[in-house]
Amino acid sequence: MGLQGLKSWIIMRRDEKLLIAAMSVNGLIFGSSQLVNPLYLKDLGLNAALIGLLIAGQMLIGSFLSIIFSTLGDAFGRKKFAIINRSISIVGFLLLFLKFPYGLLIVSLMSGGGLTGALLAEKSLNLDKNMSLSYSISTFLSVIGSLLPMFIKLRYIILLNLFIVLISLSLISLIKEDYKGGKLDFRLKSFKNVMKLSFESLVGLGAGLILPIISLWFYLKFAKTAAEISPIFAISNGILAVSTLFSPKLSRHLGRVKTIVYTHIIGIILLILLPLANSFYLASLIFILRNTFMNMTGPIFSSFVLNLIPYDERARGQSLINLIDSIPRSFGPFIGGYLFYLGNLNLPFFITAVLYTISTIGFYLFFKDVK
Template sequence: MIGRAGGSRRDVLLIVFSRVFRNFAAGFLNVAVGLYMYTELHYSFPLIGSVFGAASLAAPFLNLVFGLTSDVYGRKKMLVIGNSLLVFSTIMLLLSSSYYLIVLASMLGSFGLAGGTVGGGVGGYVAPMQNALLAEKAPPGERTRYFSLASVAGGVSSSVGAFLTNIPDYRTLFLIGLVISALATVIVLFISESQSRKPAREVFRFRSGRNIAKFSVTGALNGLGQGLVTPYFSVLFKSNYHISNGLIGDIMGAATLVTAFSLYFTPYLTKKLGFVNLISVTRGVSTLLLGLFPFIPGIVLASADYFCFTALRMLSLPAQQSLMMGMVTENERGAATSVNQASRLIPSSAGTFIAGYLFADSFELPFLVSVPVNLFNIVFYNLFFRKDERKVEF
């Protein structure tokens, strides 16, 4: 996939390798932190919701800061700083079990962030820099293939990381997370800096404002729908099916692996069906499976349902990223991604807070609320992008 990149091949590889290491850490941290609060610290669902909700509230702010400043001061520099925050957050988990430090660590590391590890993993605020750098290095007609490559590689590493939750000692897991996240940071130092800069005086001026607004609306609906359920899956498997931490890690790791390999087909399906048709079909079926999840008896069938709706929900992600990069000006790509992420994460944090209380009373209710929100998301993709997708090279 990267053979045609010419002089940018090295940078593409470094971006992908950095994502691989970061997502490897994300694979087990996203599972372990929730289980750590539930099994080791004996937090209630509302208390866990407050931690994950705080992380979701901090994420939009971090996304905006990193996205806007990366277009002005350099995407490589801001990516190094962003990766470093995950290092500091794992240090906090190692140092103390204080509720307030866990909240701060979750805010800096975005633990429990709705969206899963394939879509960005722990610390989703690095996505604006990663995506903008990748889009800059990739030929326009090959962007979807490059985004698919990065997503597949990141997803596979996430799934491998999730299997590490078979290690029973949380401190050991956090220590491994510290080392791996530090490696992800060091790799970025060898990437050549972005040549596309935006004047500081124009940081809040957007030539692509109309298109950014469209992606913000769909992002908001997606964030709310996922925030209601996604951060809680590791805890739900534990509380409802009473299985071991290791088996939970195996299930979530396998689901991430299935999802990662499904992304390999995104470029082909995008060319065959078109972006809007692809997202309508895959997310429509995914939403149906999500609504069925709380009514499925037994861990085997529940796991199969989880595998399917996770893979289908994420299948269109590389095409969506490519479309957005093609619809905004080059020196606003970091800002566009950050605004899109912020618009997704603010409603997501509200959903996560609310779901903590809903789950305390009803296992089914958060899923039933999530279904119509996800369906509206599909409707708006059709309204906003059916004409625009014809103008963009994927």
């Protein structure tokens, strides 16, 4: 390796670390938001149906921003649009902190996933390992995020999340981007694979029915406060973080597709059992196990997707998958919230289990022969 090659390797390793840190620190937000946002909106006077509608709007707007920014990022460089995306989220969190609930609509942090994923794929020497490490650190940090309502008022958690996004933005700004796009192109040579992967949108619809408002479900079913629910989310995320580290080893043993399918099947069975639990502690245990099995293969799936999509299409390809997933997912919180409003706390779980089952079968049939 010459001097130039050594220099490139050092830069690549540095940028890998920066990107992993920039993606991982968001775990604090993800850990708190699922618990905090629905209950904070409730404190602002919104009912369950309106809370579901607002969260649905956030997902839908974020999805469209994702495809726009990712298409522009593939053409003109991903770094600058990842920074713009986070800047918009900072404004959204500020509006939320100022008690303007509709600020949630432009908290679009998730819509930058295609951009940062493509940047990490560009820089990574071992994408599976880096994805797994990023997911694991993010999930460990989400444990802390889940515990915040025990010590900090919901409103000030919103303010803390604003500063976390600012940290993520700062880390991305330090990255040296090597990718050169060159032209705006809405075509996808990988369109066929993207459409197959988009079958996962059924998971999006199912997940949207319950996951964004699961803290509200615990509150309505067991009359538990955010502080009482908080440790359950923290334990769940902690166990998930550990299991995520082992997912690459499981993948090497079983193969990526079988690993994803087998863990999803266990997660679906637990999902069916969750609404049938007649105590808070039993429901909490099932919730923790379901979260682990359903999500431990997240980095494996992300790596699988990035390896199926050509280098110059990764940001918009992944974002198109996210868009097709998020459109039905965005309707989920409204439907789930409305059913909760009517007093039906079980049906959303059973609908989700059916959708997960169809999606898992489809994924296996489409990709069982992919090595």
